Amino acid sequence: MTQFTLLFASILGALAVIFGAFGAHALKKLLSKDQLRSFETGVKYQMYHAIVLLLIGFNFNLETASEKYMMYSFMAGIVLFSFSIYGLVISSAKNKKLRFLGPITPLGGLLLVCGWCLLFYSILGTT
Template sequence: MKKFIVTGALHGFLAVALGAFGAHALEGVLDDYGRGVWETAVQYQMFHATALLVVGLLMSSKLLGEVKQLNLAGIFFNLGIVFFSGSLYVLAISGIKVLGAVTPIGGVLFLAGWVLIIVSAIKHAR
């Protein structure tokens, strides 16, 4: 649906902006570890921004027909970006290691979103 195309584009925009911010404004601020964490956050945000665009397009075209699973996948991808990438951005800047405990929640949400796309595709194939 339109909401996932919009949020996917927004997350893509933010991934590019935050990637540039990390490369330029945070140069000399982040150590190698922090830079690696920041880059991982940007990378996963962009991957899942693209996934949100795909979910939105699949829902719009009714290509897979299963809107319920795709809707849930889009919600999980959005939440996954917030938990996974968001916690990594804060970790990279603050150095507060306990935030790393939040990151796997986002990872599980990403995995669940991908599984829901698989389920939707399998159901449509029948």
């Protein structure tokens, strides 16, 4: 379980760098400033939470149910939040906005908040 978390975090971290470079260079000419800012928000949240997953993987055994839910909340939250933003921004730049992605972004954000709350709960349980 811990190795899976670390592998997932490293993939998300690498993708955040790739997407950040892609946004800064390839998409800069295609996107408006607001769209580029939204894309960068997705990249930042992806990287921040990839780092959190690394810290979780190195500091927790991920054996309890709350620790597993914490890990899955962060993983699903990253994918739903950041990747829905990428899809919304790129599709709107091509004038084919994928509107069904709109409600997915806040769901991803809610899962990230759940992950943070479960992290708090897990830390309380170890003190």
